[in-house]
Amino acid sequence: MIDLHCHLLPGIDDGPETLADALAMARLAVGNGITEAHVTPHLHVGRWDNDLAGIKKAVEAYRGELAAAAIPLKLGFGAEVRLAYEVLPLIEAGRVPFLGKWDGLDVLLLEMPHGHVPVGSDKFVGWLMNRGIRPMIAHPERNKEIMRDSAKLAPFVLAGCLVQLTAGAVAGEFGDECEARAIEFLANGWVTVLASDAHDVDTRPPSMTPGLEVARSILGSEAAQALVEGNPRRIVYGT
Numbered sequence: 001m002i003d004l005h006c007h008l009l010p011g012i013d014d015g016p017e018t019l020a021d022a023l024a025m026a027r028l029a030v031g032n033g034i035t036e037a038h039v040t041p042h043l044h045v046g047r048w049d050n051d052l053a054g055i056k057k058a059v060e061a062y063r064g065e066l067a068a069a070a071i072p073l074k075l076g077f078g079a080e081v082r083l084a085y086e087v088l089p090l091i092e093a094g095r096v097p098f099l100g101k102w103d104g105l106d107v108l109l110l111e112m113p114h115g116h117v118p119v120g121s122d123k124f125v126g127w128l129m130n131r132g133i134r135p136m137i138a139h140p141e142r143n144k145e146i147m148r149d150s151a152k153l154a155p156f157v158l159a160g161c162l163v164q165l166t167a168g169a170v171a172g173e174f175g176d177e178c179e180a181r182a183i184e185f186l187a188n189g190w191v192t193v194l195a196s197d198a199h200d201v202d203t204r205p206p207s208m209t210p211g212l213e214v215a216r217s218i219l220g221s222e223a224a225q226a227l228v229e230g231n232p233r234r235i236v237y238g239t
């Protein structure tokens with residue numbers, strides 16, 4: 001499986017604090033059937049001031065540590081970009097990493113605030129699309145406003161956004177409401193990717209199998225597998 005949203009780099013955001021924890025997470029990912037992880041550190045202006053150059057450097061260092069520890073986890077990267085106007089100059093300056101491409105447009109993992117869908121989000125998405133950037137909405141099933149009214153996600157899908165669900169949310173690990181929304185979005189055919197959004201070894205580990213099993217029961221085996229393999233591969237490698 002290919003995990004397109006996870007926090008494995010040590011000391012760069014609210015993921016693992018130490019290299020030892022980061023390596024433990026990588027071992028766990030491999031043990032859980034994840035062959036390839038694309039780390040997505042938070043890029044939230046004023047809170048987590050990461051950018052392409054810093055993330056790239058941290059990825060190279062971590063890749064070296066994985067090799068030294070003989071952990072067979074292939075590593076790529078993007079960023080989990082918080083929807084905020086302050087990030088637009090960084091995007092224009094080419095300082096924000098993309099996960100790959102989908103139908104010719106660069107894929108940006110875009111996170112809304114947890115409590116609501118900001119006014120002007122449609123304009124924000126339009127601004128990106130006009131610049132050849134296709135947002136992939138990170139875990140909308142965990143957004144409070146979308147949890148209350150699932151129709152709030154529809155305009156993003158109609159605008160051409162991709163959708164990433166947290167695998168654990170699909171499996172009920174984030175509560176009943178998140179689970180219900182996640183299942184609804186799967187049934188709607190709105191979901192592109194399941195990802196772990198792993199942050200640590202214990203409470204939010206790199207694991208996708210329980211969510212994948214639920215997706216299988218809704219979509220069938222082949223379509224569910226595409227969410228953890230075919231679609232991530234298409235985004236990263238275009239094949």
Ligand SMILES: [Fe+2]
Pocket residue numbers: 005006007080197
């Ligand atoms: Fe995340």
